[in-house]
Amino acid sequence: MQIFHNPNYDFVRWRYHALVLSWIVILAGLVTIWQRGIPKGVEFSGGSIVIVKFNQEPPDSQRIRAALDAAMPGSGQNSIINTYGDANLHQVMIRVPIVGEESGTNLSKTADAVVVALNKSGLGPIEEACKPGMAASCVAGREIVGPIVGKQLTRQGTLATVLALAGILLYVAFRFQWSFAVGAVVATVHDLLVTFAFLAFFRYDLSLNVIAALLTITGYSVNDTIVIFDRVRENLRGMRRDNIDHVVNVAVNQTLGRTVLTAGTTLISVLALFFFGGEVLHGFAFTMLVGVIVGTYSSVFIAAAIVIIWQGFVKRPGRLATTPAPGPTPAKARRPARRRAS
Amino acid sequence: MYKNLRWKLLTVVSVFVILFTPGIYPLLAQKYHLPIPGWLAAKQLKLGLDLKGGVHLVLRVQTDDALRIHTTTTSEQLREALKTAGINVSSVKVDPSAPTRFRIEGVPADRDAEFRRLTDDQTATEYDRNAGAGGSYDFTMKPNIANNMADQAVTQALQTIDRRVNELGVAEPNISRYGQSNDEILVQLPGISDVARAKEIISNTAILELKIVEAGSAATQEALLQNYGGKVPDDMEVVQGSAAAGEGGFYLVRKVAAVTGQDLRNAKPTIDENNQPAVAFSLTNDGSRKFGKVTGENVGRLLAIILDHRVISAPRIEQKITTDGRIHGSFTTEQVNDLSLVLKTGALPAGLTYLEERVIGPTLGQDSIRSGVLASVIGLVTIMVFLLVYYKLAGVNAVFALICNLVILIGLMAYFGATMTLPGIAGFVLTMGMGVDSNVLIFERIKEELAAQRGVRAAVNAGFGRVFWTLLDTHVASLISAAFLFQFGTGPIRGFAMTLTLGLLANLFTSIFVSKTLFEFELSRRTAATTLSI
Numbered sequence: 103m104q105i106f107h108n109p110n111y112d113f114v115r116w117r118y119h120a121l122v123l124s125w126i127v128i129l130a131g132l133v134t135i136w137q138r139g140i141p142k143g144v145e146f147s148g149g150s151i152v153i154v155k156f157n158q159e160p161p162d163s164q165r166i167r168a169a170l171d172a173a174m175p176g177s178g179q180n181s182i183i184n185t186y187g188d189a190n191l192h193q194v195m196i197r198v199p200i201v202g203e204e205s206g207t208n209l210s211k212t213a214d215a216v217v218v219a220l221n222k223s224g225l226g227p228i229e230e231a232c233k234p235g236m237a238a239s240c241v242a243g244r245e246i247v248g249p250i251v252g253k254q255l256t257r258q259g260t261l262a263t264v265l266a267l268a269g270i271l272l273y274v275a276f277r278f279q280w281s282f283a284v285g286a287v288v289a290t291v292h293d294l295l296v297t298f299a300f301l302a303f304f305r306y307d308l309s310l311n312v313i314a315a316l317l318t319i320t321g322y323s324v325n326d327t328i329v330i331f332d333r334v335r336e337n338l339r340g341m342r343r344d345n346i347d348h349v350v351n352v353a354v355n356q357t358l359g360r361t362v363l364t365a366g367t368t369l370i371s372v373l374a375l376f377f378f379g380g381e382v383l384h385g386f387a388f389t390m391l392v393g394v395i396v397g398t399y400s401s402v403f404i405a406a407a408i409v410i411i412w413q414g415f416v417k418r419p420g421r422l423a424t425t426p427a428p429g430p431t432p433a434k435a436r437r438p439a440r441r442r443a444s
Numbered sequence: 445m446y447k448n449l450r451w452k453l454l455t456v457v458s459v460f461v462i463l464f465t466p467g468i469y470p471l472l473a474q475k476y477h478l479p480i481p482g483w484l485a486a487k488q489l490k491l492g493l494d495l496k497g498g499v500h501l502v503l504r505v506q507t508d509d510a511l512r513i514h515t516t517t518t519s520e521q522l523r524e525a526l527k528t529a530g531i532n533v534s535s536v537k538v539d540p541s542a543p544t545r546f547r548i549e550g551v552p553a554d555r556d557a558e559f560r561r562l563t564d565d566q567t568a569t570e571y572d573r574n575a576g577a578g579g580s581y582d583f584t585m586k587p588n589i590a591n592n593m594a595d596q597a598v599t600q601a602l603q604t605i606d607r608r609v610n611e612l613g614v615a616e617p618n619i620s621r622y623g624q625s626n627d628e629i630l631v632q633l634p635g636i637s638d639v640a641r642a643k644e645i646i647s648n649t650a651i652l653e654l655k656i657v658e659a660g661s662a663a664t665q666e667a668l669l670q671n672y673g674g675k676v677p678d679d680m681e682v683v684q685g686s687a688a689a690g691e692g693g694f695y696l697v698r699k700v701a702a703v704t705g706q707d708l709r710n711a712k713p714t715i716d717e718n719n720q721p722a723v724a725f726s727l728t729n730d731g732s733r734k735f736g737k738v739t740g741e742n743v744g745r746l747l748a749i750i751l752d753h754r755v756i757s758a759p760r761i762e763q764k765i766t767t768d769g770r771i772h773g774s775f776t777t778e779q780v781n782d783l784s785l786v787l788k789t790g791a792l793p794a795g796l797t798y799l800e801e802r803v804i805g806p807t808l809g810q811d812s813i814r815s816g817v818l819a820s821v822i823g824l825v826t827i828m829v830f831l832l833v834y835y836k837l838a839g840v841n842a843v844f845a846l847i848c849n850l851v852i853l854i855g856l857m858a859y860f861g862a863t864m865t866l867p868g869i870a871g872f873v874l875t876m877g878m879g880v881d882s883n884v885l886i887f888e889r890i891k892e893e894l895a896a897q898r899g900v901r902a903a904v905n906a907g908f909g910r911v912f913w914t915l916l917d918t919h920v921a922s923l924i925s926a927a928f929l930f931q932f933g934t935g936p937i938r939g940f941a942m943t944l945t946l947g948l949l950a951n952l953f954t955s956i957f958v959s960k961t962l963f964e965f966e967l968s969r970r971t972a973a974t975t976l977s978i
Contacts, residue, residue, distance in 0.1 A: 163809025185805030248621030262932035266925035332914040363884045368877040371823030380815035
């Protein structure tokens with residue numbers, strides 16, 4: 103079976119259109135973030151803890167999330183819900199983010215809102231406060247809680263990511279050329295920005311799960327880009343007289359089958375997470391969904407385009423061919439490249 | 445025609461079995477109540493707070509401690525300054541009931557103006573001064589300063605706890621501020637086995653001071669002060685020996701410490717010349733200079749090693765010591781391990797008390813975990829079916845390589861004691877994605893080679909040969925970024941990097957070695973291979 107038979111689409115023709123499109127999305131995302139800010143999950147912003155003691159087996163956490171969502175949109179997937187204390191006490195701890203100042207009045211407001219939300223969806227009736235010997239479900243405790251991920255952790259995480267990108271830049275520059283390294287890193291940053299934009303458009307909170315997804319996307323994007331670059335490098339040895347546009351386009355077409363298959367299979371698992379993974383995984387799955395699509399797009403239209411544009415500026419064709427990159431021997435490399443290029 | 449095929453197959457099978465044992469078998473054993481040896485159960489994959497729950501601790505930081513220390517220091521500095529200026533006061537005392545207040549009594553009336561000027565210079569930014577009757581003055585810390593200082597103490601305690609929990613090897617704890625009174629800290633630890641030890645390590649204040657001994661040890665305080673007319677000199681203090689460390693009695697030591705815990709660069713367990721467990725420490729550059737000066741001037745005298753205001757031991761200074769030293773005492777190995785851990789991670793600015801301890805369920809919720817696992821299985825199975833349909837018999841290779849990848853990854857994670865969390869599973873998804881990608885890359889290349897009318901064997905060889913470099917580049921680039929994330933990231937980012945690294949290694953092995961061996965095995969059973977089901 104084969105998806106494409108000798109595909110020969112002119113991808114590089116669209117490079118400037120792609121750059122414009124990406125800029126539009128990124129700028130729109132930045133404007134949205136600038137206006138509304140990135141909503142931060144309870145791990146980053148802190149919030150309130152409400153401990154509810156049920157008079158019977160507590161409801162599933164997904165029912166509680168649904169109840170929270172119905173009353174306060176978006177709060178369900180960003181809450182942390184777990185059993186608290188011994189199982190036969192039927193106590194559930196609900197950690198919800200609060201917006202604005204963390205103060206006494208806001209605390210009681212958020213806690214009240216949680217109780218109202220639970221009562222409204224038929225998980226109650228829940229009394230405002232537990233008293234000794236009370237038979238009904240009741241609120242056993244409420245407290246303010248600070249962010250789990252402090253400023254220091256955020257700073258360190260950002261530093262780690264920037265250094266990781268720098269590491270990739272150096273490695274690709276070492277194995278390929280500077281233009282490729284810049285292309286790969288710009289494409290990765292592009293993917294992160296576009297994903298951020300989509301998170302802002304669809305109002306997903308920044309949670310630890312979303313951060314994990316963003317890191318995953320970084321890896322995916324680099325992987326995808328390097329696969330195409332690798333083919334470009336291989337073709338450069340056999341196609342010294344062709345101009346770079348053509349060489350890149352041939353490489354993209356040669357790897358098209360693989361690109362579609364890989365993106366497709368990854369999308370299958372991400373879609374499964376999105377549809378069957380429950381509400382907690384929504385943010386994660388959504389981020390991955392956007393990231394995989396954008397990562398695939400950027401390898402072809404951003405990374406490759408930057409290599410072409412960069413080479414266009416440098417205009418020293420002799421340099422291309424003499425890159426001392428270890429790889430398959432040139433004699434072997436030449437043959438399939440020529441055949442396909444025709 | 446394929447050399448060493450038997451050995452290759454044997455390698456594949458043994459790697460599979462070796463990693464299946466710690467990774468998958470304990471999970472199956474738990475589910476189907478199979479027998480499992482104790483060492484294997486201890487080695488099995490740990491689950492994080494989000495997947496399994498753990499302990500929920502609430503601590504109160506005794507911010508008064510930190511305030512009292514500051515007030516004491518300020519009052520002592522002021523005493524020194526007054527002495528230098530020749531203003532004789534009758535007493536300087538910290539109020540025992542209020543950690544933010546100290547009182548100076550008996551200021552001579554003729555030096556009053558000078559006293560006010562001096563105290564203005566020294567304390568006006570932090571303390572309010574109130575004049576009382578008969579030349580007495582009360583100094584009270586300004587409320588905003590006190591609040592800041594208390595807040596700082598809580599932040600510092602939070603960071604110290606974070607470092608200690610990380611050093612303990614507990615993956616991905618939740619540590620945050622808690623409550624409205626602003627002095628509580630919430631610590632949630634994933635299902636660790638020894639909660640008591642963790643609690644002790646977290647709340648160990650670990651204030652280390654090394655001070656020159658002026659007299660002692662003596663059995664009673666009176667005996668100790670015999671030569672000093674029964675009074676503690678102003679620049680000295682009496683410290684009790686730690687009974688736990690086998691140091692009875694009292695010591696008279698200098699008030700100013702030669703070095704403190706803040707001068708430590710590192711601390712680690714070691715064994716002393718009598719084969720007893722001890723703690724070796726090394727000092728920062730600044731600390732070395734201070735320590736060298738003090739020990740150089742006091743060769744032959746005793747140096748008291750004081751931990752949390754108790755003398756642990758008081759060895760004789762044999763020669764000038766600069767960078768390294770050792771703390772002896774009658775320690776057990778575990779005590780030495782714990783002591784080096786808390787010394788290395790720094791002292792707490794104030795004492796801690798535990799307010800609450802509860803067992804908590806998984807923070808994702810049991811049902812959320814179920815749907816998450818279900819979704820992952822659906823995704824994985826769909827991909828496998830797709831590979832089988834699209835690549836036919838070669839798809840079997842890919843599916844086997846994928847399963848092998850999964851087994852190796854889970855096994856490695858269990859072996860290295862990694863903790864499985866949801867962000868960790870994200871690293872998992874990427875690995876699986878790259879695993880499929882590697883196979884797709886190889887198979888597509890083999891198809892290309894076949895289309896170029898190569899023989900089947902040549903096509904398979906060329907496919908693997910070419911793609912090897914691609915795989916190497918993609919994996920090394922990812923490994924480099926994972927290394928940075930692990931080195932400079934904390935908490936969940938480290939967890940992600942760890943899973944990713946192990947996954948990438950598993951993937952390189954399965955796609956390059958396992959998959960190729962399977963192809964070779966398949967082709968070796970046919971005499972004339974002219975077609976390939978791919």
